[in-house]
Amino acid sequence: MRCVNMGDIWFHYKELLDQVEGQIKKGINSKVSLINDVAQYTLMSGGKRIRPLLLIISAKIGSRFDQRAIVLGSVVEFIHTATLLHDDVLDHAKIRRGQLAARNQYGNQASILVGDFLYTRAVCLIVGMKNAEMNDLLSETCNKMTEGETLQLAHTRDENLTQAQYLNIISYKTASLISASCALGAMASNASSEEQKALAAFGHHLGMAFQVADDTLDYVANQKRLGKSLGQDLKEGKMTLPLIHLFSHCLKKEKEMLVDLIKNGTPQKKLSLILNLMEQYDSIAYSQKHAVSLVKKAKACLKSLPPSTHKEALYAVADYVVSRDH
Amino acid sequence: MRCVNMGDIWFHYKELLDQVEGQIKKGINSKVSLINDVAQYTLMSGGKRIRPLLLIISAKIGSRFDQRAIVLGSVVEFIHTATLLHDDVLDHAKIRRGQLAARNQYGNQASILVGDFLYTRAVCLIVGMKNAEMNDLLSETCNKMTEGETLQLAHTRDENLTQAQYLNIISYKTASLISASCALGAMASNASSEEQKALAAFGHHLGMAFQVADDTLDYVANQKRLGKSLGQDLKEGKMTLPLIHLFSHCLKKEKEMLVDLIKNGTPQKKLSLILNLMEQYDSIAYSQKHAVSLVKKAKACLKSLPPSTHKEALYAVADYVVSRDH
Numbered sequence: 001m002r003c004v005n006m007g008d009i010w011f012h013y014k015e016l017l018d019q020v021e022g023q024i025k026k027g028i029n030s031k032v033s034l035i036n037d038v039a040q041y042t043l044m045s046g047g048k049r050i051r052p053l054l055l056i057i058s059a060k061i062g063s064r065f066d067q068r069a070i071v072l073g074s075v076v077e078f079i080h081t082a083t084l085l086h087d088d089v090l091d092h093a094k095i096r097r098g099q100l101a102a103r104n105q106y107g108n109q110a111s112i113l114v115g116d117f118l119y120t121r122a123v124c125l126i127v128g129m130k131n132a133e134m135n136d137l138l139s140e141t142c143n144k145m146t147e148g149e150t151l152q153l154a155h156t157r158d159e160n161l162t163q164a165q166y167l168n169i170i171s172y173k174t175a176s177l178i179s180a181s182c183a184l185g186a187m188a189s190n191a192s193s194e195e196q197k198a199l200a201a202f203g204h205h206l207g208m209a210f211q212v213a214d215d216t217l218d219y220v221a222n223q224k225r226l227g228k229s230l231g232q233d234l235k236e237g238k239m240t241l242p243l244i245h246l247f248s249h250c251l252k253k254e255k256e257m258l259v260d261l262i263k264n265g266t267p268q269k270k271l272s273l274i275l276n277l278m279e280q281y282d283s284i285a286y287s288q289k290h291a292v293s294l295v296k297k298a299k300a301c302l303k304s305l306p307p308s309t310h311k312e313a314l315y316a317v318a319d320y321v322v323s324r325d326h
Numbered sequence: 327m328r329c330v331n332m333g334d335i336w337f338h339y340k341e342l343l344d345q346v347e348g349q350i351k352k353g354i355n356s357k358v359s360l361i362n363d364v365a366q367y368t369l370m371s372g373g374k375r376i377r378p379l380l381l382i383i384s385a386k387i388g389s390r391f392d393q394r395a396i397v398l399g400s401v402v403e404f405i406h407t408a409t410l411l412h413d414d415v416l417d418h419a420k421i422r423r424g425q426l427a428a429r430n431q432y433g434n435q436a437s438i439l440v441g442d443f444l445y446t447r448a449v450c451l452i453v454g455m456k457n458a459e460m461n462d463l464l465s466e467t468c469n470k471m472t473e474g475e476t477l478q479l480a481h482t483r484d485e486n487l488t489q490a491q492y493l494n495i496i497s498y499k500t501a502s503l504i505s506a507s508c509a510l511g512a513m514a515s516n517a518s519s520e521e522q523k524a525l526a527a528f529g530h531h532l533g534m535a536f537q538v539a540d541d542t543l544d545y546v547a548n549q550k551r552l553g554k555s556l557g558q559d560l561k562e563g564k565m566t567l568p569l570i571h572l573f574s575h576c577l578k579k580e581k582e583m584l585v586d587l588i589k590n591g592t593p594q595k596k597l598s599l600i601l602n603l604m605e606q607y608d609s610i611a612y613s614q615k616h617a618v619s620l621v622k623k624a625k626a627c628l629k630s631l632p633p634s635t636h637k638e639a640l641y642a643v644a645d646y647v648v649s650r651d652h
Contacts, residue, residue: 127461
């Protein structure tokens with residue numbers, strides 16, 4: 001069968017993805033019921049499992065699919081979920097995926113600790129595989145993610161953040177885990193070193209596209225489908241591509257007004273004003289185009305791989321990342 | 327030379343401990359300066375390096391000291407520091423070791439993220455050694471620590487917490503890492519399986535004693551030397567041994583009053599009242615005795631080891647743990 005859209009993909013990989021789901025449930029087996037409650041609340045809140053999906057498809061590219069990919073699928077989802085739990089505390093988030101963020105249901109303390117639990121559980125699972133290369137990749141990735149998050153924090157409300165600095169931040173905080181997901185899948189299935197590199201590079205560019213698209217949606221998404229209010233990044237002083245573009249293209253007077261809003265005001269109230277300026281200076285279109293060009297780069301990384309259903313599926317996931325409005 | 331007190335010990339192991347210090351500094355080398363600032367602020371705030379010390383002495387028990395012990399010394403200190411950073415956010419702590427807690431200097435967000443950074447850096451360092459047994463021990467230990475912390479959170483202001491449940495919590499949150507520090511030292515120096523087990527058991531009981539002593543000091547320490555205000559645990563609703571003992575020995579009427587204070591009042595103001603009751607019912611003395619009996623248990627675990635300076639040093643560290651009033 002062909003895999004040209006996400007519906008095809010969920011259907012085609014259903015059996016393996018169901019196994020990952022089973023593994024995720026199996027991993028939430030603490031003797032401490034509060035941990036299981038918070039972990040389940042967060043893990044079962046409708047996340048799209050993009051990282052396990054990419055890992056499973058990547059594992060199908062190699063010469064023999066290995067059941068380790070199932071466990072690794074849960075590992076990357078645990079790490080992703082750990083970062084969500086901590087992020088929501090960092091961002092004082094109220095809503096996540098259309099429901100109360102775990103911190104509002106269980107408190108900041110439980111969110112921090114269950115984030116720590118999921119991360120340490122993920123490390124237990126991967127070191128249990130006794131594969132030094134995988135251990136190195138995953139631990140370096142997690143370390144990089146904390147650096148990306150901290151760099152973002154250090155540049156909160158920094159009107160001088162450049163596009164290059166922004167791209168560096170999202171490379172660390174987001175693209176690194178998506179790249180690692182693809183690479184781990186390749187490693188688990190005995191893919192050649194070239195295939196591993198190609199999939200890691202694909203994941204990197206796809207992860208960049210994903211974050212740029214996400215940051216753009218924060219300004220223009222269908223709010224109901226987004227599952228949270230628009231303009232959150234602005235409110236938190238997160239400098240993302242649409243805003244960075246606007247800053248570097250608007251008039252000096254407008255920039256001064258924007259800086260003032262971001263530093264002192266309650267910018268969410270001024271969202272429509274900022275959106276008008278973004279419209280005027282094509283900042284949203286610019287960011288969307290940037291995401292599309294990153295998807296193109298991602299796809300180009302797979303050029304050397306022979307045609308297959310799995311390669312087609314990776315292309316379709318890549319297209320999905322920049323087409324979604326939720 | 328003999329090692330009968332902490333002064334002797336710091337002198338005897340100075341060279342190796344200095345190497346651990348060097349390794350700790352080397353590990354704080356992020357490209358993100360905020361990470362280095364927060365990590366240095368916390369790691370250089372006068373921590374006693376008890377875990378690296380125990381690791382180094384334990385590594386001297388084995389047949390050949392291995393330089394991996396130096397790196398492992400930094401690993402356990404990084405993990406300990408990561409938990410301090412998160413704990414201070416969880417506890418809304420103002421002061422740590424006589425100076426502003428990192429969260430008051432750099433904010434909660436930086437404290438959470440730099441905790442994550444130190445933990446992930448520790449994992450990078452240990453997996454870099456490519457020793458499956460060490461990886462398993464450390465990752466399981468870290469996972470247990472998060473379970474202990476969450477269990478403690480789940481029992482905040484729980485007047486029905488039993489002594490057995492309390493001992494289980496501190497076994498997970500504190501004793502596990504101290505036990506692992508001793509065991510990792512043994513593993514790094516090719517100690518026999520019996521020596522490893524003996525040192526792990528020693529570390530477990532010592533860790534228990536350490537936490538019981540610490541929890542007792544929270545009520546009766548010399549405040550200036552403690553480096554924070556008395557009665558913090560009470561204020562945060564942490565049920566520790568002196569309070570659990572008091573609850574199970576005081577009159578029903580007194581218990582009702584205490585429960586009310588803990589659940590609704592501002593118990594720190596009532597600290598002297600609670601201390602009087604603890605005096606009356608011997609709750610402080612009971613806890614101190616319990617800590618001493620745990621130290622005795624710890625020492626007994628080393629019975630089978632031949633006499634040596636290093637064994638003597640471990641005994642001296644054990645005595646120190648229950649004698650300190652800071």
